[in-house]
Structure formats: structure tokens, C-alpha cells
Amino acid sequence: MLTIESGSDGVVVVAGRLDAAQAQAAQAYLDRVQGSVTLDASQLEYISSAGLGVLLKTQKRLMGSGGKLKLAGVGKHLHDILVYAGFDQIFEIEPAK
Amino acid sequence: MTLLCASPPGDCRRFDRRIDALAEIVAFTEQVFARRGFDRNLLPAVDFAIEELFTNSVKYGVGSSSPITVAIAAIDGGVQVTLVDADVPPFDVTLAPDADLTLPIEQRVPGGLGLHLTRRLVDVIEYSYSPERRESRIMFRKTITGRPAAEAKERTNADD
Numbered sequence: 017m018l019t020i021e022s023g024s025d026g027v028v029v030v031a032g033r034l035d036a037a038q039a040q041a042a043q044a045y046l047d048r049v050q051g052s053v054t055l056d057a058s059q060l061e062y063i064s065s066a067g068l069g070v071l072l073k074t075q076k077r078l079m080g081s082g083g084k085l086k087l088a089g090v091g092k093h094l095h096d097i098l099v100y101a102g103f104d105q106i107f108e109i110e111p112a113k
Numbered sequence: 114m115t116l117l118c119a120s121p122p123g124d125c126r127r128f129d130r131r132i133d134a135l136a137e138i139v140a141f142t143e144q145v146f147a148r149r150g151f152d153r154n155l156l157p158a159v160d161f162a163i164e165e166l167f168t169n170s171v172k173y174g175v176g177s178s179s180p181i182t183v184a185i186a187a188i189d190g191g192v193q194v195t196l197v198d199a200d201v202p203p204f205d206v207t208l209a210p211d212a213d214l215t216l217p218i219e220q221r222v223p224g225g226l227g228l229h230l231t232r233r234l235v236d237v238i239e240y241s242y243s244p245e246r247r248e249s250r251i252m253f254r255k256t257i258t259g260r261p262a263a264e265a266k267e268r269t270n271a272d273d
Contacts, residue, residue, distance in 0.1 A: 017136075036168045037135045062157060064164045065230060069223025076218055093157045100233045101226050102214030 020045045023056070027088070031059035034067030042067065046074040051083040058089025058112050068101055075106060086110065118184060124149070127180035130171055135164060138183060145185045151192055155255050158234040159185075159192060165227035166196050166206065166251055174201040191236070191256030198249040203242040206231075206251055211263075232263040 018038040020030045028049060034042055055071075075085045088110040090098065095111065098104055118125035124145050128134040139160060146156055163183060170181050177200035184195045211232075212225040232238060236259030239252045253262070 033139070035135050035139075035164055036132050062160060064161060064168075065223075065227035066168070068226055072218075072221060072223050076221075079218065097161070097230060100230050101212075102221075105214075106218050106221070 018042060022049075027054045027056050029056045029059065031061075033062040034060060034070065035062065035064045036066035039064075039066035039070050043070045043073065046070060046085075047077075049074070049078070049085075050081075051078070052086070053078065053083065054086045054088050056089050057087055057094060058091070060089075060091075060094060063094060063097060065101075068097070068103065071103070072106070084108070089113075118182065124186060125182065125184035127182045128167070129180055130174060130177065132168060132171055135167070138163060138167060141183065142185065149185075149187060151187070152257055154257060155191055158255050159194060162231045162235050162238075162253055162255070163194060163196070165231045166253075169204075169206065169227065170196065170198045170201070170249070173204055174198055177201050188254060188256070190258055191254060193252060193254045195250065195252045198251075200247050201249055202247070203244075203249060205240045205242070207238055207240045229263075233261045235262050236260060237265075238262045 018030070018032040018034055018041065020028065020042055023029050028046070030042070071085065071087070078085050086108045087098070089112045090109050091112045095109065098107070098109060126141050128138055142156070142160060142163065145151070146153060167181060167183070177198070179199040182197040186193045206228055209228045212229040231253070235253040235255045237254040241250045242248065243250070
């Protein structure tokens with residue numbers, strides 16, 4: 017199960033499991049965001065390579081128009097995945113508090 | 114496949130060859146971990162590896178309608194997972210190249226990360242193929258104290 021929605025402060029909040037079965041819905045949502053966006057991942061329990069692909073595609077699109085996607089509230093497991101994927105070189109990552 | 118699911122039967126299940134089956138696989142893995150008292154710290158890596166290997170089978174096993182079997186067994190300090198995929202051509206997941214993480218973002222593509230990451234999250238991953246049954250069998254192990262399978266591969270490559 018995955019939920020993704022924009023908070024009142026413009027932060028996009030993603031919660032649940034971003035796996036191959038949910039990647040298409042997540043991509044459809046993120047295809048609509050513009051500019052510089054923070055993705056609150058503090059409630060993201062799990063991400064697979066399909067989910068990473070969604071983040072990468074979104075970052076490439078936003079950076080192409082001068083914006084960016086920042087990842088916030090990143091827990092240890094998600095952080096490990098991001099580093100193994102080299103995404104720490106592509107994204108600004110803010111660890112979970 | 115019969116032997117794989119022979120004992121204990123609750124730790125082995127067949128899943129339809131479709132991406133939507135992932136939710137059922139996650140529930141199955143969760144149930145096995147709870148019932149067998151496996152260390153939950155292993156669960157994220159095990160879930161990740163199973164999803165990547167399962168979706169890989171779904172993507173590249175076009176033409177097969179056979180279900181994919183997932184079996185989870187206890188080993189010292191962790192778990193061993195086996196996936197059996199029938200009626201498919203061989204595809205040795207251990208030989209798939211690593212993703213090039215040095216590329217600038219403009220040249221990075223979403224594909225290729227799944228097996229790259231799986232090799233870094235599990236301790237051991239092995240592949241075998243039976244031409245008679247046209248059956249791929251992938252086994253991986255994950256323990257609390259284990260080192261990533263990718264490190265062993267890098268050591269082997271360095272020795273060559």
C-alpha cells in the first residue's frame with residue numbers, strides 16, 4: 017500500500033511501500049510536481065529499484081527545468097539503498113530526525 | 114519443485130506470474146518471519162531481493178504461464194530463500210553487469226539497479242538451470258553478520 021500527497025507546506029509526503037506494483041501510480045503523481053520539491057520519506061517503509069526509478073526520472077525532469085527533488089526524513093534502510101544506488105550523488109538527502 | 118515445497122509446507126508458496134502478486138509475496142514473507150521468529154532486521158533486504166528477482170522473472174519469462182515458487186528456510190543466523198521459475202530460458206542473474214554509478218544524472222537510466230542492489234544486500238546469491246525442465250532456480254542467503262555477495266564477486270574478479 018502506498019499513499020502520496022502534498023502537504024500544506026508544499027512538501028510531498030510519501031508513505032508505505034514504493035514497489036514495482038505502486039511505481040506507476042507514484043510516477044503519475046510526481047509527473048505533476050514542478051520546481052524544487054521536498055519529498056518527505058519519513059513514512060516510506062520500503063523502496064525497490066522500481067521506486068528508485070521513479071525518483072530518478074523525476075529528478076532528471078526537475079533538474080532539466082532548473083528545479084530539484086530533495087529527499088527528507090530518510091531512515092537507515094532507505095539511506096543504505098540510496099547510497100548503494102549512487103543516489104547520494106544525485107539527490108540532497110536529509111536523514112530522519 | 115515438489116521437493117522444494119515438501120517441508121515445511123507453510124514456508125513455501127507459488128505465486129502468479131504478475132507484478133500485482135507482490136502484495137501477496139510481502140504478506141507471505143511477513144507471515145513466515147513471524148511464525149518462525151526470524152530476525153525482523155533481515156526483512157527489508159529479504160523483501161527487496163525477492164521483489165527484484167520475482168519482477169525480473171515476470172519481465173523476462175514471457176511465454177511462461179507457470180507460477181513462480183518462493184521458499185524460505187532457516188539457516189544459522191538468518192534465512193535462505195529460493196525462487197523457482199519454470200518453462201523459461203536460462204538467465205543467470207549472478208552474471209548481470211553492475212549499474213554504472215559514475216555516470217552523470219543525464220546518462221543514468223532507471224534500469225539495471227535491481228540486481229546491482231540485490232548483490233549488495235544479500236550475503237550469497239547462486240543460480241542454476243535445468244535444461245530438461247527449463248527451470249531456473251535462484252537461491253540467496255541473508256544473515257545478520259554476513260557480508261554482501263558483491264564483495265565476494267569483486268574479490269573473485271580481482272583474483273582473475
